[in-house]
Structure formats: structure tokens, C-alpha cells
Amino acid sequence: MxxxxxxxxxxxxxxxxxxxxxxxxxxxxxxxxxxxxxxxxxxxxxxxxxxxxxxxxxxxxxxxxxxxxxxxWYGVHRWEVTDDAVYTRAGYFWQEWRVAPMSRIQTVDTLRGPIEQAFGLSTLVVTTASAKGALKIRGLEQEVAADLAERLTAITQATPGDAT
Amino acid sequence: MSDWQRLDPKAVAVAAVLGAGVAGAAGVPTAAGIASGTSWPVALLWVVPPVVLLIVGAAVLEHVRWRRTQYRISADRAELHSGLVVLRRRTLTRDRIRSVDLTANPILRIFGLVAVRIGTGEQTDAGEGTLTLTPVTRAEGERLRQELLRGATTETDGTLAQLDPGWIRYAPTSFVVPVLGFGAGGAVMQVSQWFGLQEELIDWVQSLSSGVPLLFVLLILAALLMVVGVIGSLGLFVEMWWNYRLDREPGTLRVRRGLFTTRSISVEERRLRGVDVVEPLGARLLGAARVDAIATGLAQQTDDEKTDHKTLLPVAPKGLADRIAAAVLREEVAPTAAARLTPHPRAAFGRRLRIAVTVALVPVLLLTGLGVWLTGVLIQLAAVLAVLALPAAVLLARESYRSLGHGLTGNYLVTRSGALRRSTAALQRDGVIGWRIRQTIFQRRLGLATFSAVTAAGSGAYSIRDADADEGLVFAESAVPDLLTPFTTSITTG
Structure with missing residues (x-):
């Protein structure tokens, strides 16, 4: 065992x-x-x-x-936001798990391409201080994405420090 | 100190000298060309007015730029107003400033000037987070550096390292040798073409080598280019690292170096997240290594220059590199040397072997295919290539596998990988701002995964490549407590 x-x-x-x-x-x-x-x-x-x-x-x-x-892909792509961190799983041909703690998040954006727009969806982009790219959550309902962005922004603003 | 200040007025003279240099470089050959067709007075009549115009124009333009450029360092911010046509105002908050680098090229040095580059190192578009003051006097540059980097003074806490001229022996092991060599060869061909002499050059080489087999001629030419490359790499080393010294000032590490162009690069210690001991293949064979800083907010420049900015110690004996790594981090023993690294599963070797052999086989198979279709010579070439490339691929895969390892020591996470460029990175555990875990379908089948510690410093992420998927996760979890734990589940296996 x-x-x-x-x-x-x-x-x-x-x-x-x-x-x-x-x-x-x-x-x-x-x-x-x-x-x-x-x-x-x-x-x-x-x-x-x-x-x-x-x-x-x-x-x-x-x-x-x-x-x-x-x-x-639908089965692979999943996301979760807790009080302490953002956790995503993504991947088209390989799987990628990413964790970013709340205290290290710098900006939270929502993004809507024309196709997503047509289906009423948004992409949530969470950037940290790293040069290695942002966490992206594709295909959220627009309202969910906007609420999430607001919540994350509120939490990160309340966190002191410059997130490096 | 909150008055608006101007750059040094000698900027105009610098621009005039630069203009004269450019005009001279273009004007002299042009004049010679015209003179060969007509006569010297005619040529001068044609060439001198544009040259004068160019020099005066450069000076006038620079004067306007000088008039319109102002900077101000106040208690909480650094401001720069600039722009010839569009006025640009840029403001940096002082507690965001992370680097103040001084550079002086030969012309600036003659006038006793320096270019100051103030950086916040924010990960935005290039240039957004930096102010460049070109030029100010050397004293003003030093004053700015001291004022903006709190605690930086001219007096040092101690010199950590100084240039040992013997290090030049590692310069020819660098990958710049073939690059410089073939670059020089290409330049000779290009210039001879400009003057319509390319045919003659080729004829001359052929006449010299008549009666010698073609293969030998090619080998001799390649050897000549390599000699040029070696000389070039030695020259480059001297220019880059002359007068190198690494000092610790209170709270700041400072690298000073350069023969013609002098550079002063400061790294605040509180921005330091670790060190990377890099061993390029050639240097490793001679037992040498380089030390790079892993710091947030280092000046982001084009790729080749970026390596220079973060390099704390050029390629030097490995023992010294470890001592410097330890001294820089204020540790007794360098984490890069102290950590007992966990080797990676054997499956990682298999994966490397398959990738390396595949990469080596592609040109071989391609040549064979073409050979069958076109001419037998290509098949011979493919055989030669196979004999050379396959063992090299196997050796590299083995080296790459043997490099792999990860471990924890004290406050540092250490990860090592790479064959051509073996990097042993020690990253402060509280500098890890997230994890990225990747698994391809092939890795999944082998039970491997790549764990990347994401950080704000250096290259942004330091990867533990092809670790055992289960052991790697336990390691990542213990390296940075509480980060991954909420997202894992314990399972019991029989």
C-alpha cells in the first residue's frame, strides 16, 4: 500500500x-x-x-x-476559482494545468472574439507578473465572465504588494 | 531636487561626430567612385555639400531634440518629456524603478558622457516601462543611479569577482565561433559582389587550389573560417568583459565591464529571486560555467543583449561560478551545488532518444529518398550524415537525460536540464507565483510530466522537464506549501 x-x-x-x-x-x-x-x-x-x-x-x-x-476538448477544459487561487485545465493536444494564487494576480480582462460574441461567450484572461503568459478560460457565458472578472479584481485590489 | 533638467548640451557635438562618421563612410567610397570616372575636384564638388548638409542636419536635429527633452526626478516619480514632433510625457513611479543601467559607447566616452536607462521591468510592451536619458555627464549618470536605487553608493561592500584574463580561453568554445566565422565568409562574398569582384575571387581561390581534391579545399576553407571565428570570439570577449568586476553595494549588485563601450548594470538584491548556473556544452567540457541572475525587472532587450544584462559572471571555472552563485545569494554554499537532485525516470531517456534520433533521421531519409530518385551521390551523403548524426543524437540524448534533476535545498527550488546548454537554476521558493503542469499524450503514456515553476523573474518559468508525474506533483506541492494542495486528491494504490 x-x-x-x-x-x-x-x-x-x-x-x-x-x-x-x-x-x-x-x-x-x-x-x-x-x-x-x-x-x-x-x-x-x-x-x-x-x-x-x-x-x-x-x-x-x-x-x-x-x-x-x-x-x-470540452471534457478537458475546466476551471475553478477559490478564495485563494485560480485553477485551470486546458489543452488541445497536450494537457496543461495552471495554478495562480490570488495574491499574485495582476490584471483580469475579458475578451470576446467575433465568433464567441455570436454565441454569447467570453474569454477570461488572468495575467500574473510572469513573462510566461496568462491563464485563459475560454468559453464562459458573458455574465459569468463579467462577474468573475469583477470578483477577481476586487480580491486582487485588496491584496497588498506588487505581485512579484 | 525637483527642477526640470536638460540633457547634456554636448549631445549636439556627439550627433555631429556621428553624422560625420556616417557621411565619411558613405562619402569617401562615393567620392572615389566619381573621381575614377572624372577628376577629384569634380568628385569633391559633388560629395562635400551633401556631407556638410548631413553633419549640420544631424547637429540641428539633435539640438532640437535636446531643447525639447527635459527630465525631472522628484520625491516620488521620475518624469521625461521628449519627442521631436509629438511631445511625449512619460512618468515612472519611483518605487517601481528596478534598474538603472549606464552605457557609454566610444563617442560618448570621449565626451565624458553616458546613456542612462531607467527601468521598471514591467512586462508590458517594449519601451513602456523604461526611460532613456541620452546623454548626460558621467557624474550626473552616477548621481541618478545612486539617487534612484536607494542605498547604492560608490563605496562597495566588497568586490565579489574581477576579470581573470585566463577566462578568455573559454571564449572559443562558444557557439559564436561558427556564427562569426561563416558571417565573415558571407561578408567577404557580399563585399566582393558589390565591387563586381566575386568571379575573380572564386577564380583566384580555384587557381590557388588547382590539383587539390575539392573536399580538401572545402575543409581548408571551413578551417580558415573557424580561425576567423575564433579570433572574432576572442575580440568579442575582450570588448564585452574588459575591466569586468562584480561589486556588492548596500542592497545592490553591480556589474561593470566593457572595453570600448562601457556598461554598468545594477541589480537590486530585493529583486533577486535566484541564480542560474549555465554551462554551454563547450564550456562544460572544460569544467566551466556562467552565472546569470534570476531577477525581476531586468532590462528587457533583444534576445542576444538580454543574456548580457542578466549575466553576473562570464564563463569561468565551475568552482568559482558556484562560489559566486553562493556569494550573490548570501548563502554559505551555492544551492545549485548543494542540492542533491532527484534523477528523472528512465522513461525520460527513452523519450529524449526517440526525439533526437527522429530529428537526426529526417534529413538522412530525405537525402536517401532524393538519392534513389535522382543521383547516387546523395545516398553516399546520406550515409556520411547518418554515421555522424546518429551517434551525436544518441550522445546528446544521454547527456540531456543525465542533466535532468530537481531538488530542494533550504529556501531554494533547484532544477537542472539541457545538453547543449545545461542550466542549473536555483529559484527562491517564495518567488514561485504559480505552477504550470504540462503533459503530452506521449508523456502521459510514460507517466511523465513537465512541471514549471512560474515566476515574475528571469525567463518567467523554470521547468522540471519529464519528471515522474506522481513524484513531481508531490515535489511541487512540498516546494511551495498550500499552493497546489487544495487541488490535489490522495489516492491509495495497492
Missing amino acids: SGTVRLRPPSNALDHRVVAVWRTTAGIVFGPPVLVLALLGLLIPPARVWLLVPAAVIALVALPYLTALPRW
């Missing part, structure tokens, strides 16, 4: 609409090249094979991004 510790998953899942955001993004990235290639392939018979084969290959690559991958 030997005991060991594991990181537990953060308690909250993202808003389920984020799956649609990911699918839409994939559609916007992969859609135009496939459509253009396919259209040209139909219009230019001599080059048909050379245009339709790449179109099919790109479509094949796009398929998981439109179907299974977003579902899987």
Missing part, C-alpha cells in the same frame, strides 16, 4: 456552447480552401484530379475538428 497524490479536475466545465464555437472556427479555417478547390475542380476538367484530391485531403483533416475533437 502506498499513497500518492493526483491533481483533481477543476470543478467547473465551460459553457456547452463553446463546442459550437470550436466547430465554427474549424469551419471557417477549413471551409474556404475546400470549397474553392472543389469548385475549381468542377470547373476545370483537365486539372480535376489535382484539385479534388487536395480538397478531399483537407476535408479529411477537417473532419475530426468538426466532430469528435471539440467534444473531447
Whole structure:
């Protein structure tokens, strides 16, 4: 018998609409090249094979991004805010857990891209004094994100020191 | 002391000298070119007026800049008004100021001036957090440094290290040798092309080497470039590290160095979060190491200059590097040397081996493929490459694995990794402002994970690469109490 510790998953899942955001993004990235290639392939018979084969290959690559991958990502991306720290789990092809204690948080922003906007979602960006990037929580409902940003800002302002 | 002050008026003279230098560099060849076609008087008539215009223009522009630039150091802030067209006002709060660096290039030195760079080291866009005063007199620069860095005085608590000319022997082991060598080769080709002499140069080399096999010629040329590179690296070392000394003033570490361009870099001790003992491969083979500061708010500059700013000790014997690391941190023994590091699981070696061999095999397979398709010579080349690259890959993977380790000693978290650039970083445990844990699918299968201690200082995160996923988590949890604990669960295994 030997005991060991594991990181537990953060308690909250993202808003389920984020799956649609990911699918839409994939559609916007992969859609135009496939459509253009396919259209040209139909219009230019001599080059048909050379245009339709790449179109099919790109479509094949796009398929998981439109179907299974977003579902899987939805399971991976989780977040939690306690009184002492922000804890996130994220990752598309590798998993990344991040913990930032409340006392070290410098700024809290919310961010909304056009696609997120269309689905009524926000991204919460929590920066610390480190040069190694911010904690991002993608795909929160806009109200949840705004409340969270307000709460975090209030807590961090109440904390003395310059967070380094 | 709260009056608005101006930069030193000799700035105008400096600009004129600089303008003259540029005008001379461009004007002399141009004049020579025109003169060869016509005559010298004609050439001078063409070249002198623009040269004079350039010099006067530079001086006038600098005079305007000087007139419009003012700075003020008051009790709680440092302010700078500047800008030729758009007036820019920048204010730094004094208790945010973390570095005051003085630099003087040869022209500034002739006039007894320095450039002062006041930094807050905030992680914002470049330039936002810094004020640059160019130029002020040397005395004024020193006064600013002392006033802005509380406690910094000219008298030192003691010199921690001074240049030992023998350290120059490590300079040729640096990676700058091939860079400088091939750079010089490229420059010769480029310049010969400008003058239309490239063909002649190649012919000349060919005539010299007639009758010698091509392979030998190439080897000799490469050797020549390496010799140039070695000479260049020695010159660079002398220019960078001449008169190097590391002093401790009350509350501040100060590095002074430079032959032509002198630099003074101050690191406040309360900004220090640890040290990084770096052993580039060549230096390590000779038993030498460099000491970098891990500090918040060091001047952020372009990559190559950044290494210089944080370097407290150039490549020197490892024993000395450890002693300096200890002295800088005010410890008896350097944490980087004292910690008994936990080695990483054997699986980390397998992972390194697979990555290294894959990287080495890609060009080999590519050449073989092309060889089958095009010409047999490429297959021979692929064989040579395989014979050279594969053992190197295996050796590097082994070195990389043997470098891996992490441990705790006193107040420090120590992590070591890297083969080409082995870094042993000792980071203060209360300087850790978060954790980032990464696991790829492959790492997960092997039970490995990379634990990064996030910090406001230095590169932002110091990683424990490919540690055992379970042991690493226990380690990370114990290194910084209470940070990870709420997010872990205990599980019992049979």
C-alpha cells in the first residue's frame, strides 16, 4: 500500500456552447480552401484530379475538428476559482494545468472574439507578473465572465504588494 | 531636487561626430567612385555639400531634440518629456524603478558622457516601462543611479569577482565561433559582389587550389573560417568583459565591464529571486560555467543583449561560478551545488532518444529518398550524415537525460536540464507565483510530466522537464506549501 497524490479536475466545465464555437472556427479555417478547390475542380476538367484530391485531403483533416475533437476538448477544459487561487485545465493536444494564487494576480480582462460574441461567450484572461503568459478560460457565458472578472479584481485590489 | 533638467548640451557635438562618421563612410567610397570616372575636384564638388548638409542636419536635429527633452526626478516619480514632433510625457513611479543601467559607447566616452536607462521591468510592451536619458555627464549618470536605487553608493561592500584574463580561453568554445566565422565568409562574398569582384575571387581561390581534391579545399576553407571565428570570439570577449568586476553595494549588485563601450548594470538584491548556473556544452567540457541572475525587472532587450544584462559572471571555472552563485545569494554554499537532485525516470531517456534520433533521421531519409530518385551521390551523403548524426543524437540524448534533476535545498527550488546548454537554476521558493503542469499524450503514456515553476523573474518559468508525474506533483506541492494542495486528491494504490 502506498499513497500518492493526483491533481483533481477543476470543478467547473465551460459553457456547452463553446463546442459550437470550436466547430465554427474549424469551419471557417477549413471551409474556404475546400470549397474553392472543389469548385475549381468542377470547373476545370483537365486539372480535376489535382484539385479534388487536395480538397478531399483537407476535408479529411477537417473532419475530426468538426466532430469528435471539440467534444473531447470540452471534457478537458475546466476551471475553478477559490478564495485563494485560480485553477485551470486546458489543452488541445497536450494537457496543461495552471495554478495562480490570488495574491499574485495582476490584471483580469475579458475578451470576446467575433465568433464567441455570436454565441454569447467570453474569454477570461488572468495575467500574473510572469513573462510566461496568462491563464485563459475560454468559453464562459458573458455574465459569468463579467462577474468573475469583477470578483477577481476586487480580491486582487485588496491584496497588498506588487505581485512579484 | 525637483527642477526640470536638460540633457547634456554636448549631445549636439556627439550627433555631429556621428553624422560625420556616417557621411565619411558613405562619402569617401562615393567620392572615389566619381573621381575614377572624372577628376577629384569634380568628385569633391559633388560629395562635400551633401556631407556638410548631413553633419549640420544631424547637429540641428539633435539640438532640437535636446531643447525639447527635459527630465525631472522628484520625491516620488521620475518624469521625461521628449519627442521631436509629438511631445511625449512619460512618468515612472519611483518605487517601481528596478534598474538603472549606464552605457557609454566610444563617442560618448570621449565626451565624458553616458546613456542612462531607467527601468521598471514591467512586462508590458517594449519601451513602456523604461526611460532613456541620452546623454548626460558621467557624474550626473552616477548621481541618478545612486539617487534612484536607494542605498547604492560608490563605496562597495566588497568586490565579489574581477576579470581573470585566463577566462578568455573559454571564449572559443562558444557557439559564436561558427556564427562569426561563416558571417565573415558571407561578408567577404557580399563585399566582393558589390565591387563586381566575386568571379575573380572564386577564380583566384580555384587557381590557388588547382590539383587539390575539392573536399580538401572545402575543409581548408571551413578551417580558415573557424580561425576567423575564433579570433572574432576572442575580440568579442575582450570588448564585452574588459575591466569586468562584480561589486556588492548596500542592497545592490553591480556589474561593470566593457572595453570600448562601457556598461554598468545594477541589480537590486530585493529583486533577486535566484541564480542560474549555465554551462554551454563547450564550456562544460572544460569544467566551466556562467552565472546569470534570476531577477525581476531586468532590462528587457533583444534576445542576444538580454543574456548580457542578466549575466553576473562570464564563463569561468565551475568552482568559482558556484562560489559566486553562493556569494550573490548570501548563502554559505551555492544551492545549485548543494542540492542533491532527484534523477528523472528512465522513461525520460527513452523519450529524449526517440526525439533526437527522429530529428537526426529526417534529413538522412530525405537525402536517401532524393538519392534513389535522382543521383547516387546523395545516398553516399546520406550515409556520411547518418554515421555522424546518429551517434551525436544518441550522445546528446544521454547527456540531456543525465542533466535532468530537481531538488530542494533550504529556501531554494533547484532544477537542472539541457545538453547543449545545461542550466542549473536555483529559484527562491517564495518567488514561485504559480505552477504550470504540462503533459503530452506521449508523456502521459510514460507517466511523465513537465512541471514549471512560474515566476515574475528571469525567463518567467523554470521547468522540471519529464519528471515522474506522481513524484513531481508531490515535489511541487512540498516546494511551495498550500499552493497546489487544495487541488490535489490522495489516492491509495495497492
